[in-house]
Every structure is written in structure tokens, then in C-alpha cells.
Amino acid sequence: MSRTELERSLRRQRDAGRKLLVPYVTGGLGPDWLLAAEAAAAAGADALEIGLPFSDPMIDGPVIQRASVAALASGATPAGILSAVSSVDLGIPVAVMTYYNIIARAGHKRMANLLAEAGVAGAIVPDLPVDEAEPWLAAAAAAGIETVLLAAPTTTDARLKEIVTRTRGFLYAVGLMGVTGERAELASTAADLAARCKEVTDVPVLVGVGISTPAQAAQVCAVADGVVVGSAVVHRLLDGEGPEGVSRLVGEFRTALDS
């Protein structure tokens, strides 16, 4: 497929009054992860995050850790996952989510080109804070890859200003102080941070980490432009619910966000 610009696409949806939904699927997880990605796209996602698994996923909780271990054990590689992604037309923009060592090992320019050739629009690199990001941001931009930066509840106003000027695609507002994973309650930090972000940027602000249920998504979207849903999706895959389970879950999120 031809690359869909992540930010332009998300802005268009947002400006049309739609709340944005970005599910995450660990690349290489089980035999049908790509079918699951297609199912998520068909069930109302606005963009997709595909994980390139890393051996030491330091900011991920148990669910995505387990998925990463399983994917790597079955031989998943960045090249294999990207080749699979490039073989399908998901109809919505794709961003990869990976750790910086995967990029550093390949080389900035080489990885940026690999992503672009696979039709990937964006990259999310949670262990690459804005102060260290410049070499990658330059290589990514040169290849047309939009790098999504993250803001956290403890990010100072001065840093937030820097982050919003450098982020591309969208701004990832980390909803709570902690690792990825499902939580029973929506953290109070989620809406607070989303509001702070919305005040200083016009880039779409999506809240991720700890968004586990359609109700939580709808709640935070009173302030935020959308949500990233990771562990809740991957959990379905680990439980063997397959693409149908993912389709059902993403559909429920879509319904909650649309109503």
C-alpha cells in the first residue's frame, strides 16, 4: 500500500469530530497476528501500532512482556514483521512501536528506510526521550517516517513544550506513572495530562498505557483526542481469542468512542 501520512490522517478524522482509536498488536505473535491487525483495522481503528518485539521491554508490563517473549521464541525478526506488514493493505496508517536498541543495531538510516519501504508511516520508541532523539529524528524525517514522542505525568512544562514541537504523527500522553498493562480504574493522571497537552498543542493527543476498557477510553476522551489500546488487545491474543476476539474488542471500543 502507499504510505498514509499518520498525522494528516489522524487530524482529518479528529477535525471531523471522531475520537481516535489506535490498537496495538505485537508483531510475530502467534500464526495469526497479521490477521488480527487486519481485523483491528476493519473493526474501526484509525491507525495501528505494530510492535517489533525486544528482548528487554523495560516499560512493558506482564502482558506485552509475555507476547514479546513468545514472538521472539517463534523466530520473529524486524525484517520478517515488516515484510508481512508490507504484504497487506490495512487501509489505515501503521506505526511501529519498538525499543531504541532495535533501531540503533540496524542503524538509523537503514531502519528508517526499511520502515518506509514497508509502507510504515510512523515510529514510537518509548526509551528514546526527546533529549537523546535528534539523530533518529533526523534520519526518520529524511525517510518520511513520523516519530511519535511521549509525554508523562511528571514531564515539566518546559519539556512538554519541547516534546510537542518535535513530535510527529500524534502526541502520546502516557496515562499513568507505570508500565503498560490493564488497570481496573482509569488513573486520575490520564485526563490531567491530556488536558495539559491539549493546552499547548494542536497535534492530536492520544492517551495510552492503562486504557483497558471501552468505558475508560470514552471517559478519557472527554479531554483527549483518542486512545492507544495495547495490553487489552494483546491479552485477547494470548488467551487464544484470535482475530475474532480482537475484532470484537476493537468494535466495542469503537462503539464506546462514537456514542
Added chain:
Amino acid sequence: MTAAFEVMREPAERGRFGDYGGRFVPESLVSACEELDRSFHKAWGDPHFRARLDSLLRYYGGRPTPVWECARLGDQLGIRLLLKREDLNHTGSHKLNNVIGQALLAEQMGKTRLVAETGAGQHGVATATAAALFGMECMVYMGAVDVERQELNVFRMRLLGAEVTAVESGSRTLKDAINEALRDWVATAATTHYCIGSVMGPHPYPFIVRELQRIVGEEARSQCREVLAGGDPDVVVCCVGGGSNAAGTFAGFVDTGARLVGVEAAGGAAMHNGVPGVVHGMRSMFLQDEDGQILEAESISAGLDYPGIGPEHAHLGKIGRAEYVDASDDEVLAAFRLLAETEGIIPALEPAHALAWVVREAGRSIPKGSAVLLTLSGRGDKDVALVMSRSARQPELDSEGRRP
């Protein structure tokens, strides 16, 4: 090139040691790292903080530790061999220097809880000890594989009031314990200090831990001058896991003419077999595959079972101020026995790596008559059972050359 005396001072901007170091952490941890950096600089320049630390290390920890000249073993090897006796610290290793400093810092920052990673359990025991001393809560993360291998240290930590969590993720060893400690810290930084065990992790940790271990090198330098009639050693050698005992020791000798040598475990030789990478918050050298997946280290000594190395060592190696070599399990076991038999000192398996290199090189790259300072970073009690089981599996030959 930077003049030698400027090496091993403040890292450059953004925590850099040349190309290495840095702060590659999730945005959620940036503010905690910044707070730590500010607090450490303030404390380190504060005479009151320094006096409290000195007093704790002296009266609680047992400093200064002596330098002992091994007359018998030195004769046998044809060199002068001096041991910096960090094994005589309370809890049995140099790890105490670091944790007492970090616990004091944590107290100043108003933190009430320490988290730590541990491999063999030495750093975990030291942290649990400091937590008990300071009346803090303590959580130690330890790979599930190591929990099984190091039952006794797990019990020690619990005796000291710490909670020990067996880490089941990834390869279930030290690198995974570090990930888990970082995950804990992301969620708890408001009340918790991450007491990292070596000169690794995001800036400012490699700098803080080196400064807290600098006392080893500074003491050793003046002690060596007493023994060597005002001279400095020709060779300074230490084992390297993350590299804290080596960094502290080297800091005392980097501006002398001494040859600085770090000895890694052959199965964890990040300097030899690794390539540059970014893991655990730092750019350094790591064992990894073509895609950037981190590989497991494998060594008889759990304390050296780390697939990376502290960033300042990567830098010292790159500029040629220090050299990094490795020793095999078999050489290490032989050196372990040799020190016990000739000097009456049972070393930890970690510093036995440094000795194994000295035994191999004496009369070769270490000329006869050289003065060698070796940091004996810990005592061997923790390893006796392991060495016993290794010996049982490979019994010595009897007088007729058969296995009994």
C-alpha cells in the same frame, strides 16, 4: 585525546563518557533521574554529607580496608602482588561502599523505600543491610534462575527484612532483574530510590556509583605508596561485571602510569564479543544478536553474569587508557584454590577472575618483578558450596590417575 587526568571526572553533557553513557529512559523516568542528579551534586559538595558517609563507612563498614602484600604467591609468580582487601567490608564486598552512599542520598531526598536488582545476591544483601540500618523498606528483584542458585543469599536478604521478588520474565536472570527494578521505579519514584548495583544504567548512575567507589582507589593509591616506597603499581587489575569495583579502583590510578586492566568472565565479555547498543538506559557495549536482541551472559560467577558493561569502561577501552580481557571458568577455579592455599584467603569467584589473569600473564605481559595491585572485591564464602559441587562433579584423579 583528552589528557589522562581529566578522564574519570564529571561526564560530559547529557552524561556522556565519549560516545557512551547518556540517559535513554522512558519520559516517565526523566524527572526522577534529574532529581537524583541534582541531589547527588548537592550532597557530594556538602561537607556534612561527606562526614556522615565517612563515619558510616568507617565505624559500620570497617574502612579503611588494608592492602596486603602476598609474599608467598608473589614469590611463586615472580611479581609483587598487592591485594586491596574489599572482602573485609561489612557484608563481604565492595558493594557496601555504594549502597551506604545511595541510602544516605535516598534519605536526603526524603525517600522511604529502596529497590535493587541482584544477580548473585551480594548487592541485594548489601542493599537490604543498608535499608535495615536506615529503617527503610526494601524490595530486591532477582532473576528466578538466580533465586534457585543462591538460596542462602535470598534467606539472608529476608532475614534483613527485605522482600525478594523472583523475576520470571525474559531470561529470568540479572538483566531481567534490572528491567523489573526499573519498572518498579517508574511507578514508585515519588517515594522510592532505585539503588543500582554497579556503574551502569541511565545518567547519573554510572557517575554516582563510580564516585561512591572512588574511595577504593584513593585509599589503595596511598597504601601502595607506603608499600612501594613512594611508587605506584605497574599494573592495576580488577574484575568487571558492570564494573564498579574496577571504576572505583581505576579512579585512584588513572593519572599514574599504571596499566589498568579489567577482567570479564569469558561468557560475559561485552568488550570483546559485544557491540555498541542501548539497554538499561545507557549506550555501551552489549552481547546481542544481529537484530539487537540482548543475549544472556554465562559464567560460573553470578556477579559477572551481565551481558553489558558500564559506559565509562567502554570509553576507557576505546581511548586505550584501560584494557579489557577475560578469564575462563576453569582458570578462575584454579586461581580461587591458589589464593586459598598460598595466602589463606578465600576470594569470591568474581575477583578470582582478576587473579586468573595475573597468573596467566605473570612473566609474560606482566614482566617479572612488576608490582601488581589487585582489588579483591569480595570474600568467597558465598561461593564455597558452588566450588564444592563443581569439584564433586569433576573429582580429582587418584594416585593411579583414575577418577575415584
